[in-house]
Amino acid sequence: MRRVRSVVIFAVALLLTSCAGAGESTGGETGAGADAAPGVTDDSVVIGTHQPLTGPAAPGYSRISVAAKAMYDYINDNGGINGRRIDYRVEDDGYNPTRTVEVVKKLVLQDEVFAIVGGLGTPTHSKVVRYLNQQGVPDLLVSSGASQWDDPGNSPMTFGFQVDYEREGKIQGKYIRDHLGGRKVGLMYQNDDVGRDAQAGLDRFIKADVVSRQGYDPANTDVLPQLSALKDSGAEVVVCSCVPAFTALTILTAARLGYRPRFVVSSIGADPVTLTGLLRDFARRGGAEVSAAALLDGLIGTGYLPDVASDDPWVALFRQVHDRYIPNEPFTNTVAFGLAQAYTFAQALKLAGRDLTRGKLVDALESGKITGPGVTPFAFSAGSHAGYTGAFVFQVNPDTTTRQLQGPMVTDRGSGAVRPAPAHRSTPADIALVGT
Template sequence: MTSTKLSRRSLVLGTGAAAGAALLPLRSFAQAKEIKLGQTMPYSGPASAYATIGKVEQAYFKMVNDNGGVNGRMINLLSVDDGYSPPKAVEQVRKLVEQDDVLALFQTLGTPSNSAIHKYVNAKKVPHLFVATGATKWNDPKNYPWTFGFNLSYQTEGEIYARYILKEKPNAKIAILYQNDDYGKDVLAGVKRVLAGDKAKMIVAEATYEVTDPTVDSQILTLKASNADTLINITTPKFAAQSIRKVADIGWKPLHFINNVGASVGSVLTPAGLDKSVGLITVQYYKDANDPQWKDDPAMLAWRGFMGKYYRDGNPADASNIYGVIAAELMVQVLKQCGNDLSRDNIRKQAENIKDFKSGLLLPGIAMNTSATDHAPVEQAQLSKFDGKQWVLFGPVLGGAG
């Protein structure tokens, strides 16, 4: 690495044998010893079901380190709690960047939290990689060149549901429940992009909730009263489980779509009741550990071995533990491509140069790609229906129009 790429700040390094202290540039010291990444996660608060993502990613990096690290360097992921609170996320990210001196941010979780730090990290020119949210705004390299998405775009997901309804149930009366923020509104925008013009009247009711609400029971009752026969459910795990249970308990039997981020068998459907989840439809872009077709799949066997050794407390039935490993694999791929140039500029350059990356945990036919004009690595998914035990894939691999 050349001196022009070194941080201007310095760190005093001393040893017991040395009478004086050597001044070494902080960034070169960090790179010589480790690759320091920062992350905020909802280890507490209304989205704490996602906390396992941060834990499984730390476990994955430990496995990588135990096998020699990346280009001989160890990955050090500083994963801190933001409680799914935007002000707390701002506070924590400022500390990670300005005090802990992380090289890059990785998988900061949540649309509200990432929205709060979006301008700051781009002004600081800190790589803001593979955020754990599918909001479309993360793919805006012209205005936010340091931010990269990861999840399937929420708008693409909404489009897929709406196109399926048009094909299979063209006279549907649709009710929509969504979180009242950029995340919920993004999926909704995808639905409405397809259900435009005279098709807009198919939507007969909408209801929102706040992440601070105790339940969504009243919203479900209101939506049922609209006489809708189709429900698009745009909720995070806590509220997804509540709504699935409430729909069943009041005897409502709509064609029920649950968005991907609220579709984990372990953290959503099991608490809601597997019997109450039969018939749900979602989209998937990675393999489901509960699906027997992957029982002897080499990548899934390797993942189970990893979980058994490095994350024994993790629930293999929780889809988030596969999701987190795929994100960590992609991060490692970027670091490998960086070689010995671990400048922030090169990290961004390599994050824009993902070519047909195929994690064994992705569904067949789905690969990750990025470019200088496209910061969204995942752009395809497949529909899936829950049969009471596992999600069952059906139909072709699909993408969005927008």
């Protein structure tokens, strides 16, 4: 395990770039006119994104844009949106904020994209929010749960996508109080917006039960001090508000210490397929083998999109697109994320109408008419640019499949109740996106 630990630390250092910069101010005024429509022709609309196709975040995340392109290909082959094909331009930023600025400016100034869609990462995207808003470029469905994307006053062109960390923390906290009550709780969190927002939500329900709070610096991959402190505190439940590599590192380090708490993991780091790969890879780099299934057994996670193993009409559509356009890609929840995000953008594009402008696209997002594919509604309105409003709770089985422990719940970022999500969800048939 000493060899595993040293290689894990090295591997994670290569794999992961931190979310530093998440708390920076990104406000700015809208510069270009709302009636602008660069990138739009009679038969096409050009959009762009920055993604980690290479570099430390590429494993797993590089497949998101592959999945998104598959969805756009499917839509284009079925007539496009309002008679226009979607021309999807993907730039590799290597998960390097400096490179993100460069490629986003290229997309705006050279490619003249109509919108940026699904830009990935808090440290990266936080560096371009001000610029995009000053240029009047729609900045849609950011791939991060930071609350800073929900700032329509300062960033009117920016919209989130996934459930934000505070809402998710509230749902996790209430579940722990209701089902794991009386146990000592330890918090393992990233020292930025992820950790701050998650703790704010958790503390609304389990603050009195928390016996240890351990933040990690993403630049320091040795989490042995944090796990030792959690073990010494007697924490029986550890809530990990961590990205996937640090979730895996936390689990491996706990195993090294002979420490086996009940892990509760946020959606950003709870995908069993991703964790299985990371646990095995880290161990093999150290010349060892681990049973990922044994390490993940009983882990509790949260999610806001239907699991790819579920019997869900959106999953059926996603599988159809996957099998036709990217059949050699594993059909994972990460792939489903890219498919869902692309479909959501296409729905907004359709609502914006044939006489397309950037202002009309923003109006479509704020209309409250965007539905699916998630298990909870979006918060989108003129007063809120937050994404999904809640999540469900699941548990990892001994074979790394999952089962749902609690149905979808919704809440706010304040003192509002955690309550069941609306029972009705729009299906792909209800929206009838393609062929129109």
